[in-house]
Every structure is written in C-alpha cells, then in structure tokens.
Amino acid sequence: MNTDKIRKDFPLLEKNIVYLDSACMSLKPRPVVEAMNDYYYNYPSCGERSAHRLGKKVTEEYETARKKVARFVGAKQEEIIFTRNTTESINLVANSLKLKPTDTIITSDKEHNSNFLPWLKYHHVIVPTCNGRFDMAAFRNTVNKNVKVVSVVHTSNIDGETFSVKEIGETAHDQGAVFMIDGAQSVPHKETDVKKIGCDVMAFSGHKMLGPSIGCLYIKKEIAEDMEPFMVGGGTVQDVVNGKPIFLKPPEVFEAGLQNYAGAIGLGAAIGYLESIGMKNVEKHETSINKIITEGLSSIKNVTIIAGSPEERGCIVSFNVSGIDSKELAIMLDSYNIMVRGGFHCCHNWFNTHGISGSVRASLYLYNNEVDAEKFVAAVKKVATLGK
Numbered sequence: 233m234n235t236d237k238i239r240k241d242f243p244l245l246e247k248n249i250v251y252l253d254s255a256c257m258s259l260k261p262r263p264v265v266e267a268m269n270d271y272y273y274n275y276p277s278c279g280e281r282s283a284h285r286l287g288k289k290v291t292e293e294y295e296t297a298r299k300k301v302a303r304f305v306g307a308k309q310e311e312i313i314f315t316r317n318t319t320e321s322i323n324l325v326a327n328s329l330k331l332k333p334t335d336t337i338i339t340s341d342k343e344h345n346s347n348f349l350p351w352l353k354y355h356h357v358i359v360p361t362c363n364g365r366f367d368m369a370a371f372r373n374t375v376n377k378n379v380k381v382v383s384v385v386h387t388s389n390i391d392g393e394t395f396s397v398k399e400i401g402e403t404a405h406d407q408g409a410v411f412m413i414d415g416a417q418s419v420p421h422k423e424t425d426v427k428k429i430g431c432d433v434m435a436f437s438g439h440k441m442l443g444p445s446i447g448c449l450y451i452k453k454e455i456a457e458d459m460e461p462f463m464v465g466g467g468t469v470q471d472v473v474n475g476k477p478i479f480l481k482p483p484e485v486f487e488a489g490l491q492n493y494a495g496a497i498g499l500g501a502a503i504g505y506l507e508s509i510g511m512k513n514v515e516k517h518e519t520s521i522n523k524i525i526t527e528g529l530s531s532i533k534n535v536t537i538i539a540g541s542p543e544e545r546g547c548i549v550s551f552n553v554s555g556i557d558s559k560e561l562a563i564m565l566d567s568y569n570i571m572v573r574g575g576f577h578c579c580h581n582w583f584n585t586h587g588i589s590g591s592v593r594a595s596l597y598l599y600n601n602e603v604d605a606e607k608f609v610a611a612v613k614k615v616a617t618l619g620k
C-alpha cells in the first residue's frame with residue numbers, strides 16, 4: 233500500500249495536520265468530491281420519477297451506487313437502503329419490525345447511543361462486557377424465545393475491539409431472533425460480508441468510509457418484506473386508490489421523499505477507492521500504525537490504554553492520561569495540529585457502567601502514516617507531563 237500516493241488524494245493533509253478522528257468522520261479523497269461535483273454540475277436532478285434524460289442519468293448512477301454498496305458487503309442490490317446515517321438506519325429497523333412494547337430486545341452494554349436509545353421503548357436487556365469483550369456465557373443464559381431482536385456493535389467505537397458476531401448471531405437465530413449488527417466501525421476498515429457473518433440486518437455510514445454524509449442499511453430480503461415502512465410519502469407507493477396505498481417493495485418503500493443522490497454517488501466513488509486499495513491492505517496498514525502508537529503511549533508513565541492489543545483494536549487507540557480530563561487533552565492536542573476525540577464517544581452507558589470518566593480516542597485510516605504516529609506520541613508525551 234502506497235500511503236504517500238494515497239495522501240496526495242486528501243488535500244487537507246497538505247496543511248500539516250494529523251487527522252486522527254476518522255471513527256467520527258473520515259476525510260474524503262478527490263474522486264469522491266469530483267463524483268459529487270459532477271452530479272451537482274451536470275445532472276442535479278431527481279432519480280426514479282423524472283423521465284427526462286437528467287432524471288434517467290440520476291437513476292442509473294444512484295442504482296449503480298446501490299449495486300457497489302451491495303457488492304462491498306456481500307448483499308443483493310435490493311437489500312440495500314440509503315438513509316441519513318447509521319442512527320437513522322437503526323431507528324428505521326426499531327420502528328419498522330412490528331415490535332410490541334413487551335418484546336425483548338438484547339444489546340450489549342457497549343453500544344453507541346444509536347444502538348441503545350432506539351430500543352428503550354421495548355423490554356431492553358443488556359448483556360455485559362468484560363475487558364471490552366462480549367460476555368458470551370451471560371448472553372447464552374439470557375437469550376430465549378421471547379427475544380425478538382439481538383442487536384450488537386460489530387467493532388466498538390470506544391476501543392476498536394471486534395465482537396465475535398458470527399457466534400452471537402448463531403445463538404440469536406437458535407432462539408428465532410432477528411440478528412442485527414452496527415457496522416459503523418467495521419465496514420470502513422475490514423472486509424465485511426453479511427452472508428459470512430450471518431446477520432439479518434446491518435447499519436453503517438458512508439461518512440466514516442471516505443464518503444459523504446449518508447447512511448446505509450442492509451436488510452435481508454425475507455425480513456425486509458415483512459416490515460412496515462417507518463416513514464411514508466413520495467417514492468414509497470405504486471398507487472393510492474380510494475385512499476389506500478399500494479406500497480412498493482424494498483428498498484424503495486423505505487426511501488421516502490427525494491434522496492441524497494449526490495451522497496449515494498459519492499459513496500459509490502468511495503467504495504471504488506477502497507476496493508482499488510483492498511480492505512485487507514487497509515486493515516493491515518492501520519494495525520501497523522496502531523502498533524507504533526500503542527508502543528509509544530505504553531512508554532509514557534501516566535497513560536492507560538483501554539483494552540486489547542493493536543491487532544485486536546485495529547483502527548482505534550483509546551486512552552487516558554491521569555490528572556487530565558479527556559476533553560481537555562483533546563483540546564491541548566489540537567494546539568499541536570492533532571485532531572482526536574475526547575469524552576464518552578456517545579457510549580455513555582458503557583463508561584458509566586465501568587466507572588471510567590471518558591477517554592481520548594485516536595482513530596486511524598488508510599491515510600495515516602508513521603510520521604502521524606510519531607508526532608502524536610510526541611505531543612501526548614509533552615502534555616502528559618502536565619498531568620499527575
């Protein structure tokens with residue numbers, strides 16, 4: 233993998249910044265911005281409905297993007313729904329699965345608020361994690377025939393640990409539950425195939441994988457056909473006769489109103505970019521940079537890293553410096569041109585349950601290099617001397 237060449241596609245990196253906040257929002261390479269500009273300059277029209285040549289072009293490009301997303305995660309084209317973000321994808325599922333308030337939903341204690349809060353209106357049962365890992369024994373003791381959905385994070389945005397989702401899914405399916413994964417931090421960084429994992433539903437975000445702001449939702453065909461649309465309106469019906477709608481099939485039935493065409497087209501370009509590099513190479517590269525950072529931080533006396541080895545954590549290093557608040561530390565690092573996140577990373581339940589008052593998170597992507605890692609460690613070393 234030629235990181236020097238890759239970095240040239242990201243103009244912001246010429247400005248001497250060390251960008252380590254890709255778990256929140258990744259940078260966008262030139263081909264992605266160019267694909268979106270092409271839409272806005274040359275065919276900024278509506279897909280599916282307008283029959284003129286610009287409308288036809290939008291439909292073609294939008295469906296090509298859907299095909300690319302589907303191929304990228306091992307799904308069928310009609311199993312991919314475009315949304316605003318992972319959050320909307322999960323809310324769509326939580327509100328469209330025809331669930332009753334008394335139905336039991338299982339998540340882990342380590343979920344992003346986006347895969348936690350939408351389930352609170354049901355009977356929500358939380359499986360604990362231990363040293364960052366999903367407690368499989370506790371899960372086996374908890375899951376039963378009353379459980380309608382098991383929804384867990386694939387790769388954690390707190391510490392980068394990846395759950396054994398295949399095993400969790402098999403256990404969920406044994407009890408007849410729908411198995412959903414939050415792939416917001418896995419799809420951008422590792423080969424992720426919904427069929428190999430065996431999940432029924434997977435949510436992820438384009439903006440964390442070199443694309444613009446857009447969400448994706450994979451729903452297995454048989455499950456989607458039995459769901460009721462969460463939002464209805466233009467683009468969701470075939471006809472309305474005597475006040476009664478005849479709904480279209482998935483994915484259209486779940487995409488109400490005009491869509492984020494530029495976003496989908498940009499995401500298609502982002503997927504092309506990632507595929508040209510290869511997800512195995514992306515993952516290997518991030519792990520190698522993570523190793524440098526982990527070694528460097530481990531040599532600083534008052535630094536504590538949250539969970540795991542660099543191989544397990546891949547694209548994330550989450551840590552604390554004793555005596556310095558995580559958000560303060562992130563602001564201090566900004567003065568060294570280093571962008572990281574401090575705080576609870578939208579995982580309030582996990583931090584509160586485990587008695588940890590936040591962390592600083594450095595999150596990597598294919599454009600980070602050894603120099604970034606060294607600059608980051610050197611800056612943490614300097615600010616850490618201000619702590620205890």
Ligand SMILES: Cc1ncc(COP(=O)(O)O)c(C=O)c1O
Pocket residue numbers: 255256317318319320344346347385387388389414416417437
């Ligand atoms: C694991 C995980 N799930 C869900 C989300 C929410 O993603 P979005 O803000 O794109 O809805 C994030 C965002 O950081 C995340 O890391």
